[in-house]
Amino acid sequence: MRRRIWLLAAAFTALWLVQVAQLWRWQVREAPVLARRAAAQRMRALQLAPRGLVLDRLGRPLTDPQPRWDVAVFPALAGSPDEVARALARATGEPAPVWAGRLRAHAGAGPYWAGAELTAGPARAVAAAEIPGVAAVPRPVRYGPGALARHVIGYVNQAGGQLGLEAAFDAELRGDAGPHVAAFVDGSGRPLEGLGVRAVDVPAGKPPLSIRLTLDGRAQAAVERILDGWSPPGPGAPLRAAVVVLDPRSGDILAMASRPQFDPLRPPVGPGAPGAAWAPLVNRAVAPYPPGSVFKPVVAAAALETGAVAPGEPFECSGSYTIGGQTFTDPRPGGHGRITLAGALAQSCNITFIRIGYERLGTDRMLATARRFGFGAPVGIGLREEAGGFLPAPRYGGEVAQLAFGQGLLVTPLQVARAYAALVRDGLLPPVGLVDAVLGPDGTPLRRGPRAPAVPALAPEVARQIARDLEGVTDPNGTGTGRNAWVPGWGSAGKTGSAEVVTPDGLVVHSWFAGWTPLRDPRLVIAVLIEEGGAGGQGAARLSREVARALLDAGGPRPARGRAP
Incomplete structure (x- = not known):
């Protein structure tokens, strides 16, 4: 009898535990899913904010979202499209055929946005008209005319993020919880009388998250204003250029801009799109290019660190050099004569x-x-478009010679900026980042964005020697090639580059400058590329100077919240 009692108690206990486990599964583990299903059964809804914001380092939106109202239409509660179009035309003053075209673009019985982009006045008129099954609801346009860093942020369409951070962080930015506009239905899907269309909050599911970048909105806007006012190198083509501004102390990317520009609301997708021939969707700041002479400090660093060259050792430049029947000539006719490594850097x-x-x-x-120095691999800032560049394996004499003055390899402006920051940091590559944090609905950081680790690139004494030598490139009283990059009142140092590229139309020269400012206690590392811009001491150096002046004269970028440089 006692054994039977124990068996019966064990059976009841097991059943009770099964019930408890099932209740826990329903009420805890699957509660959001079940709540979502229940909400879907009793209402038809449209989400008001399906994506999170992209913010700068101080929490300011970078996409310039515009206050607009849209028209939510619930076909089950509304009349025919023609009736609704006439009612909306009376309320807003827009022609009925325009409204009819918007409404007929949507098929099916589910609710939809008409895509009207109303201002406040017409929206109030729609609300006052009390059109059955129609509501005017605040629904900001995601990208406004002042949207910044478009190549970094990218764009989104009905399929989700398609470029830049919109694509790389699509899962974080989109969500299905939060405020909705909804109509309630019964178990058969018929609308419940008297409830109409109203705003509701759907707590179940995943809320849209926002991302905070290291970019400084004011610095980004200043760089883009300068680029938009910069004349293209030649007629018949837009400016094709990139600028990267890096804080060498923290590794934060403060500004990253690329041109030509594009409209994220109407991106030029496809070869027939306007301006597509100039690749406006390419983020040139993370695209590969031959570096030309901006690579020479890397060669100089290798020579000093290995002891292959002494700092003051003289060389003889006759203006030409022949290897295996191939003759290389120097840009300066007749050569530079007797010259040291520092002089060779200054005069390229x-x-x-x-x-x-x-x-x-x-x-x-x-x-x-x-x-x-980080060349040959992506920096790793979270952008899918970021290229790793290309390092060759030359074995023939002419190929080795070309590598020595920056031809035959490919680098990105971002890689160049990071490499020059290492010269400022006594040989330490800084931990470069673009996405500071992914933020929850309340603005609390949920996790940090990807950040390239800090790694030693060079012995400190060698980095300091190269940095001193690069001061001679921009010295306004010297003979260096980068005097146009000197920043009055602040100073600068760096290196020019003129990279030759063979195209179907012939030989072109890309213009480079990379360096830092102020000269003492550098706060900004700037890398500039101008496609077909000619000599680096002209276009790129001048552009770098204007960027530096705009940022420094305005007080410079401000530290990010919660981050010390």
């Missing part, structure tokens, strides 16, 4: 760098130093 002497790279270093040591 190709022949000296051929002597250093080909005669002293060789391929392996140049490439090893380039990899330590």
Whole structure:
């Protein structure tokens, strides 16, 4: 009897535990899903804010969302499209055929947005008209005319994020919880009389999350104003350029801009789109280009660190150098004569760098130093479009010589900015980041964005030596190629670059400048690329100077919330 009692108690206990487990599953683990299903059964709803915001480092929206109202239409409660169109035309003053076209673009019995983009006055008129099954609801346009960093943020369509951070963080930005406009129905799907259309909050599901970037909105706007006012290098084509502004202390990307510009509401998708021939959707700040002479400090660093060259050692530049029947000429007719490494950097002497790279270093040591500077791999800031560039493996003499003065490899402006920040940081590549944090609905950081780790690239004393040598490039009283990059009142240092590229239309020269400012206690590292811009000491150097002046004279970017430089 006792054994039977224990068995019976055990059976009841097991059943009770099963019931408890089932209740826990329904009320805890699956509660959001079940609540969502219940809400879907009793109402037909449209979400008011399906995506989170993209904010700058101080929490300011970068997409310039515009206050607009849209018309929500619930066909089950409304009359025919023609009747609704006539009623909306009376309320707003827009022609009925325009409204009819908007309404007929949507098929099916489910609710939809008419895509009207009303201002406050017509929206109030629609509300006052009390049209059955129709409501005018605040629904801001995501991208306004002042939207910044468009190549960084990208754009979104009905399928989700298609470019930039909109694509890379699509899962975080979109959500299905939060405020909706809804009509209530019974178990058969028929509308419940008397309830009409109203705003409701749907707590179940995933809320849209926002992302906070390291970009400074004011700095970004200043850089883009300068680019928009900059004349293209030649007629018949828009400006094709990129600017990256980096804080060398924290590694934060403060501004990243690319041109040509595009409209995120009407992106030029497809070869027949206006301006598509100029690749306006390409983010040139993370696209690969030959660096030309902005790569020479890397070669100089390899030479000093390995002891292949002494800091004050003289070289002879006759203006030409022949390897295996291939003759290289220096941009300066007749050459530079007797010149040191510092002078070769200041005057961008190709022949000296051929002597250093080909005669002293060789391929392996140049490439090893380039990899330590971050070239050949993506920086890793969370953008799918970011290229890793290309490091060759030259073995023939002419190829090794070209590598020594920055030809034959591909780098991105972002990689160049990070490499030059390492010279400011005594040889340490800073931990570069673009997305500071993913934010919850209340603005609380849920997790940090990807950030490239800080790694040593160069011995501190060598980095300091190269940094001192690059001061001679921009010295306004010297003979360096980068004097146009000197920032009055602040100073600067850096390197120009003129990269030759063979295109179907012939040989073109891309213009580069990379450097930092102020000269003492640098706060900004700036990398500039202008496609077909010619000599780097002209277009890119001048553009860098204007960017630096705009940012420094305005007080410079402000620290991010909760982040110390």
